[in-house]
């Protein structure tokens with residue numbers, strides 16, 4: 112076994128309170144040896160410490176300080192409290208005369224006059240109110256909200272907008288396209304010993320792995336949870352009596368889309384994620400389930416006497432595993448891409464986050480990511496916000 116270790120602490124944010132991120136990576140070559148001498152307090156720990164032998168070199172990030180120095184907690188935590196974008200960025204400047212915060216006031220349209228964005232319409236107390244801007248308007252409604260707002264404002268595929276009776280401000284076919292996500296599926300175990308309560312918000316550990324050792328970078332990011340995740344048509348153990356190794360894919364090739372069902376801002380848009388349209392995505396998940404099962408069978412988990420509850424002994428062939436995955440697919444909640452950044456005809460925003468064809472309007476959130484990163488999306492989204500602030504300040 113050889114081990115490389117890297118650890119860094121980056122602090123991002125502004126104002127009195129900052130968002131702290133601790134990043135640690137441990138690269139394991141082979142499996143098993145590294146685990147010796149570490150203190151296992153939970154099956155999720157043990158699973159994280161063992162990598163699938165066939166996966167080749169695997170980068171492991173483990174979120175339990177109970178393990179050795181190789182293991183560093185990751186999270187957005189300050190003084191023992193979870194930090195959100197709100198607590199890190201907005202709360203510290205709430206008393207600024209430059210800031211007005213409206214809550215319970217959905218934005219329903221971007222105001223565009225003379226071809227330039229000049230504000231938004233919000234619904235407040237049942238009334239539609241115009242909020243005007245002397246500078247740029249920045250949308251941060253997220254992968255679903257920002258695309259929906261652009262479409263409601265006449266910015267999107269012209270034919271679709273006209274069909275809904277929405278006047279076209281800018282014909283941008285990319286709005287709502289390119290929707291994608293990371294995917295998860297549960298491999299659930301029953302435990303003979305009580306499984307301790309979690310310490311890290313339902314996910315005790317995670318690791319990065321490859322479906323093929325020849326790949327330059329990991330394409331899997333499975334998670335371990337002390338909670339048995341639900342499985343369609345099957346009973347799973349109660350919390351405290353089982354745990355989950357959940358295979359997750361992070362180099363998604365399939366692309367879905369979002370579109371309006373009507374011109375009514377109160378009607379949620381339609382989504383078709385098309386998760387497994389590209390055959391690679393399903394193949395990768397089937398491989399990941401195999402790796403998760405190898406982890407579940409590791410000796411280190413012996414004392415927990417794990418019994419695989421799902422997929423279970425009846426699910427063996429690739430076709431059977433694929434069918435199980437399709438039945439039990441879960442979103443990783445890392446949706447991105449519906450207002451993709453770029454320079455081609457499908458781009459919605461340019462590299463400075465400006466909406467193409469609509470001066471004065473920018474989008475700054477996960478929707479601008481052209482491709483989902485190979486990792487969680489919160490921190491990259493925060494960085495997009497930081498970059499947007501720099502673009503605005505520098506004019």
Ligand SMILES: Cc1cc2nc3c(=O)[nH]c(=O)nc-3n(C[C@H](O)[C@H](O)[C@H](O)COP(=O)(O)OP(=O)(O)OC[C@H]3O[C@@H](n4cnc5c(N)ncnc54)[C@H](O)[C@@H]3O)c2cc1C
Pocket residue numbers: 216217218219251252253254255256257260443444445446475476477478487488489490492
């Ligand atoms: C259950 C769950 C767990 C997650 N766990 C993690 C994790 O552990 N680590 C990680 O890195 N990422 C995680 N993510 C992903 C992460 O939260 C997102 O990638 C990130 O929040 C995206 O930020 P955003 O600004 O693009 O969108 P959002 O955070 O969704 O912000 C958009 C905001 O705009 C508001 N909005 C939308 N439309 C309108 C409108 N018309 N008018 C007014 N307001 C509007 C929404 O209510 C929302 O508050 C998780 C996501 C979910 C759902």
